[in-house]
Amino acid sequence: MTSRPPDTPLRPIRTFGRTGGRALSARQQALVDELLPGLTVPVGEDGALDPHALFVRLGPVCLEIGFGGGEHLLEQARRAPDTGFIGCEPFIEGMAKALTGVQEHGLDNVRLWMDDARLLMAALADASVDQAYILFPDPWPKKKQQKRRLIQPDFLDALHRILSVGARVRFATDVVSYADEALARFTAHGGFAWLAESADDWRVRPADHVPTRYEAKRLGDCEPVWFDFRVL
Template identity: 70%
Template structure:
């Protein structure tokens, strides 16, 4: 796997450039630590996963959320859509602990988790594995020198497109204007993603099935949230 800039020489180590910031935070409570120690191993997505349906026997399709933050969106989508198996990837341990708390409290059997970079998981999935993908407010890396770290890069879009089935839906949201412009351009340049917007309200207003998260309410970006829904073609 090359780095996500598409530039072979961009990272002398040969490892993909990290698209997320810190992974540690405040000390976990005893209850949270117990969930990380005991529940996470039971829900952990195994290394080398090819067919995600093996994680969800009897369910109709698999969804993926990349970078779920505190897990509010992930847990609510799982509650609303019990026939979909949902994989959530989040490298930040405090976010993982919060998500585990919700999954445990609500007895959500259709959630599996990965506390790591989502890109190797996506790379390893069999073609056509995913029916829906959420990329909600990924790390924007707003400074120009940092922007090579943004998740939405050509190599990633190639891998994601291959892992999604035809007609799958991909939702990208950001509250950083430069990232909104760049990501939309990259999706459209790829050629395999059809933007579903028909008017300005389609990207200015939250979609009907959106779940508001704690991050959104903080309004940390430099613009109102932008919502881009795409269909795999």
């Protein structure tokens, strides 16, 4: 039996499922091999990375955690060319789709991270992100799996650290138990103000949202729920 070297940090509990599936096409594999290295966020010392320095235009920076097939990330980046978008997705097929879109649309305001988002977040400087999206994260619906859900107190601490005061966070899910749990944890944290004023604010899809293929599959046990927060 071997032990972990004392200077090796513990990797956080995994919050996502498999990261690979069907084989990539030749074009997708070429994009992963050739385009992704230049777009990958250079993670280094904890708290040292100013994400604004990753982009040519010095506008706001938005972080999307778990972008799936990239539909939302790419369209938001296309709509807001002066905003820098950082997308995190450990699933290689989703990353390949995003790379295809980046190339096809000539997007120069997208940077990518193909690993656990929490590793990237640890590298980001305090108050350096202006908006965050967490849309339909893995719900881990079985009771024994729910410790793997992304929205945990320590994750919210890390998210709050990297967001600027007044930054917005959007969380969406189509699983009742996750909606209840996530809202309770966000509101209990103390650093996030829930912006809902009526039921429509969380029942109706936001006007600026970009629908994704995941939503169309209707895999959850309820209609999508949308929670928007402001960072205090």
